Amino acid sequence: MNEEQLDDLIAYLKFPSVSTDSSHAGDVLECAEWLREKMASQGLEAAIHETAGHPVVVGRNNHIADRPTVMIYGHYDVQPADPLELWDSPPFEPRIEGGKIYARGSTDNKGQNLAHILGIGESIAAEGDLPVNVIVLVEGEEEIGSPNLELFLEQNKEDLACDIVAVSDTGMLAAGLGTFTYGLRGITCMELKVRGPAMDLHSGVFGGAVANPAMAAAKIAASLHGEDGRVAVEGFYDRVEQLQDWERENWARLPVPADETLDLTGAPGLFGEAGFTDTERRWARPTAEINGIGGGYQGEGSKTVIPAEAFVKFSFRLVPDQDPDEILGLVRVHCEKNTPPGVSVDYEFGHSGKSYVMDPQSGFGKAAQEALGKTFDGQPALIREGGSIPIVQTFRDVLGVDTLLLGLALPDCRIHSPNENFLIRNFFDGIRLNRNLLQALAQ
Amino acid sequence: MNEEQLDDLIAYLKFPSVSTDSSHAGDVLECAEWLREKMASQGLEAAIHETAGHPVVVGRNNHIADRPTVMIYGHYDVQPADPLELWDSPPFEPRIEGGKIYARGSTDNKGQNLAHILGIGESIAAEGDLPVNVIVLVEGEEEIGSPNLELFLEQNKEDLACDIVAVSDTGMLAAGLGTFTYGLRGITCMELKVRGPAMDLHSGVFGGAVANPAMAAAKIAASLHGEDGRVAVEGFYDRVEQLQDWERENWARLPVPADETLDLTGAPGLFGEAGFTDTERRWARPTAEINGIGGGYQGEGSKTVIPAEAFVKFSFRLVPDQDPDEILGLVRVHCEKNTPPGVSVDYEFGHSGKSYVMDPQSGFGKAAQEALGKTFDGQPALIREGGSIPIVQTFRDVLGVDTLLLGLALPDCRIHSPNENFLIRNFFDGIRLNRNLLQALAQ
Numbered sequence: 001m002n003e004e005q006l007d008d009l010i011a012y013l014k015f016p017s018v019s020t021d022s023s024h025a026g027d028v029l030e031c032a033e034w035l036r037e038k039m040a041s042q043g044l045e046a047a048i049h050e051t052a053g054h055p056v057v058v059g060r061n062n063h064i065a066d067r068p069t070v071m072i073y074g075h076y077d078v079q080p081a082d083p084l085e086l087w088d089s090p091p092f093e094p095r096i097e098g099g100k101i102y103a104r105g106s107t108d109n110k111g112q113n114l115a116h117i118l119g120i121g122e123s124i125a126a127e128g129d130l131p132v133n134v135i136v137l138v139e140g141e142e143e144i145g146s147p148n149l150e151l152f153l154e155q156n157k158e159d160l161a162c163d164i165v166a167v168s169d170t171g172m173l174a175a176g177l178g179t180f181t182y183g184l185r186g187i188t189c190m191e192l193k194v195r196g197p198a199m200d201l202h203s204g205v206f207g208g209a210v211a212n213p214a215m216a217a218a219k220i221a222a223s224l225h226g227e228d229g230r231v232a233v234e235g236f237y238d239r240v241e242q243l244q245d246w247e248r249e250n251w252a253r254l255p256v257p258a259d260e261t262l263d264l265t266g267a268p269g270l271f272g273e274a275g276f277t278d279t280e281r282r283w284a285r286p287t288a289e290i291n292g293i294g295g296g297y298q299g300e301g302s303k304t305v306i307p308a309e310a311f312v313k314f315s316f317r318l319v320p321d322q323d324p325d326e327i328l329g330l331v332r333v334h335c336e337k338n339t340p341p342g343v344s345v346d347y348e349f350g351h352s353g354k355s356y357v358m359d360p361q362s363g364f365g366k367a368a369q370e371a372l373g374k375t376f377d378g379q380p381a382l383i384r385e386g387g388s389i390p391i392v393q394t395f396r397d398v399l400g401v402d403t404l405l406l407g408l409a410l411p412d413c414r415i416h417s418p419n420e421n422f423l424i425r426n427f428f429d430g431i432r433l434n435r436n437l438l439q440a441l442a443q
Numbered sequence: 444m445n446e447e448q449l450d451d452l453i454a455y456l457k458f459p460s461v462s463t464d465s466s467h468a469g470d471v472l473e474c475a476e477w478l479r480e481k482m483a484s485q486g487l488e489a490a491i492h493e494t495a496g497h498p499v500v501v502g503r504n505n506h507i508a509d510r511p512t513v514m515i516y517g518h519y520d521v522q523p524a525d526p527l528e529l530w531d532s533p534p535f536e537p538r539i540e541g542g543k544i545y546a547r548g549s550t551d552n553k554g555q556n557l558a559h560i561l562g563i564g565e566s567i568a569a570e571g572d573l574p575v576n577v578i579v580l581v582e583g584e585e586e587i588g589s590p591n592l593e594l595f596l597e598q599n600k601e602d603l604a605c606d607i608v609a610v611s612d613t614g615m616l617a618a619g620l621g622t623f624t625y626g627l628r629g630i631t632c633m634e635l636k637v638r639g640p641a642m643d644l645h646s647g648v649f650g651g652a653v654a655n656p657a658m659a660a661a662k663i664a665a666s667l668h669g670e671d672g673r674v675a676v677e678g679f680y681d682r683v684e685q686l687q688d689w690e691r692e693n694w695a696r697l698p699v700p701a702d703e704t705l706d707l708t709g710a711p712g713l714f715g716e717a718g719f720t721d722t723e724r725r726w727a728r729p730t731a732e733i734n735g736i737g738g739g740y741q742g743e744g745s746k747t748v749i750p751a752e753a754f755v756k757f758s759f760r761l762v763p764d765q766d767p768d769e770i771l772g773l774v775r776v777h778c779e780k781n782t783p784p785g786v787s788v789d790y791e792f793g794h795s796g797k798s799y800v801m802d803p804q805s806g807f808g809k810a811a812q813e814a815l816g817k818t819f820d821g822q823p824a825l826i827r828e829g830g831s832i833p834i835v836q837t838f839r840d841v842l843g844v845d846t847l848l849l850g851l852a853l854p855d856c857r858i859h860s861p862n863e864n865f866l867i868r869n870f871f872d873g874i875r876l877n878r879n880l881l882q883a884l885a886q
Binding site for chain 2 (some may be wrong): 020021022079080082083086144171185187189191195196197198199200201202203204205206207208209210211212214215217218219221222223224225227261264265266267268269270271272273278281282285286287289290291292293294295296297298299300301302303304305306307310312313315317340341342343344350351385386387388414415416417418
């Protein structure tokens with residue numbers, strides 16, 4: 001274990017680079033500057049590129065014609081840390097215990113992208129150069145849907161031209177089991193604001209005579225699912241591709257513990273769409289979820305008001321071949337149809353990203369599997385994942401290339417949750433994986 | 444206008460005596476002590492009586508056999524003032540503008556009960572005594588359902604024995620129109636906590652495989668109403684008494700502006716139970732309302748989590764002859780039947796109070812109408828009200844007496860809402876009303 005590399009990780013994790021919260025904009029900038037310096041110290045030419053939002057940090061080695069160009073992508077922004085009271089230690093004061101480092105962003109994604117950067121540094125230190133041309137691109141807006149990265153790629157298309165992208169931002173099925181992810185769900189988000197009376201009303205004086213916006217919000221939200229766990233929006237499943245037989249059979253054989261979801265979540269039971277396994281529901285079926293709901297009195301005790309307004313924040317996970325904009329259109333029509341009388345509804349549409357699937361048996365796919373096999377000593381698992389990395393589809397659309405997903409996130413790493421953590425062994429395996437990957441891709 | 448009396452009102456309104464919020468317990472106590480001193484200064488023998496919660500302040504004159512004993516009831520506690528940002532001036536710094544005084548508690552109920560106390564003081568100052576025996580009882584827990592008052596009445600039954608209770612805590616149909624309220628809705632409250640996973644989850648990793656507690660909360664809440672605006676709980680209407688023909692006809696003739704509810708609430712439209720007028724819905728039909736709902740991400744932007752839990756705060760307005768406990772039982776059975784799989788639900792039951800109706804043509808009812816007619820110069824309106832004063836039913840149960848409701852709250856006084864206000868003229872009319880009432884009841 002290289003103490004200096006671990007110190008680098010600790011320093012990186014101390015920045016509260018929460019991209020969704022404008023009060024953290026200064027922290028995001030400081031984190032970007034630290035990252036640029038780190039890339040430079042590892043032997044890359046590194047620069048910060050402004051965007052309309054948070055900046056992109058790009059590092060590159062000396063490019064030589066006639067060898068493949070590999071882009072390593074990551075993000076230095078993190079999810080909000082709340083609810084803070086559920087963390088065992090402060091989210092931006094990294095704590096090491098039982099071989100893990102606990103901090104917001106430890107797995108998602110600082111630990112993983114820093115492993116690549118330090119792997120590159122090791123290769124350059126040992127060999128004087130890398131076996132391939134490398135572009136390291138680390139952005140600061142992944143957790144808010146990368147709203148400015150597509151334009152950045154478009155505007156720098158020539159400088160960023162490459163043959164393949166590699167990303168470590170997905171999961172490993174188990175510690176020590178190399179895992180190649182060839183598919184991801186997409187996402188689209190929407191917030192409803194339901195408005196009724198101009199102010200909170202006394203529920204005795206006016207109750208029964210005007211519509212209650214919180215009740216209307218609940219009615220709209222409740223209408224999104226049928227009792228069978230399916231999304232009840234008309235047309236929602238029209239473009240959904242059937243799962244392939246080889247995938248279902250392969251997934252059924254993977255070493256996923258039978259009660260993994262229950263153990264990891266602590267949920268009182270499994271619940272999902274009829275006719276699909278837990279794995280299939282998580283990796284390859286679309287969803288409609290409430291991420292937040294609120295309205296009316298939030299404090300201690302009771303306050304007998306009819307709230308003036310209520311909100312619901314929704315997100316939808318999408319699978320091939322659903323289109324985010326089309327889905328938002330269908331959902332809006334559904335919500336309008338299910339809005340009870342007496343309220344008005346404002347719709348706000350958030351970030352979107354298409355789902356993604358690549359052929360795991362392509363040349364680059366095989367190279368990725370070889371690097372995983374060498375790093376983790378055995379045949380890697382071939383999986384899809386439920387999360388969304390919309391930028392992967394953008395790389396295909398703008399740069400015309402596929403993305404290799406070589407994740408280092410363990411099932412119990414608690415990304416987006418309190419006590420997010422990263423296995424320190426995975427950090428150092430990630431450094432080795434980078435070296436093995438660049439060698440495999442050079443062939 | 445007596446400046447000293449107005450100064451008394453301002454001093455009273457400065458106490459943030461919010462009974463539901465334990466952080467204001469000290470303010471509640473200070474308010475009680477101020478009130479005791481004020482009663483004493485008006486010529487009453489006054490004392491503070493401890494309860495298991497906030498204290499009761501009781502004042503009395505020298506009681507003489509063979510004349511009626513009248514209890515004047517009020518409450519010195521107030522609703523929470525939030526959302527604070529919607530007040531035009533701080534809720535506990537009374538502001539006078541356009542003939543009104545703006546403060547939390549100005550109408551509900553400090554302005555009204557202080558008018559009675561100062562009316563008594565005027566009578567004693569002018570006549571040396573009152574024409575009746577008086578007990579002034581002002582409690583500190585009305586806004587949380589008077590949890591300790593029933594026991595207090597039981598334990599002090601002899602000292603508090605009386606022939607009639609008079610309360611000013613209801614509405615006037617319009618400024619200058621004396622209004623006698625002979626019926627009130629009851630209330631009962633319930634909070635649901637819906638629990639799912641042990642922590643907030645990444646909606647990509649786990650979405651589709653476990654139940655979402657916010658979605659479950661929405662489903663349960665949405666199930667409470669049918670599309671016709673009726674409460675969908677089985678048995679909910681079984682004990683509801685039909686409206687009398689004379690009431691419906693009388694109410695249809697009252698000078699209530701056609702668009703009053705729309706004007707007062709700013710709601711985009713009326714909505715309520717089919718087959719009833721706006722007035723009937725507000726005064727004499729039962730309801731189910733969400734007072735607050737919450738769960739998951741509440742901040743700016745989006746956070747794609749499945750929340751670990753969600754809550755819904757409900758209240759139900761009740762009419763004769765619904766029983767609060769029976770209704771809570773029916774509602775709980777309904778909620779359990781409508782809870783989707785994969786979550787657990789905790790139920791917490793809040794304060795309750797029965798509905799109330801008295802005969803407006805009884806002897807005391809006629810005396811009340813006479814006092815109103817003298818004070819406001821004309822035939823008073825006979826109405827029922829949608830709000831709840833559960834203690835009125837308790838007076839009947841424990842002390843065996845009816846309650847005269849002689850309200851001074853105007854339709855636009857915004858009780859329970861930001862910018863609550865009280866017409867200063869009504870404060871001084873209330874002082875006169877007290878003198879006229881005690882004289883009428885003496886006969």
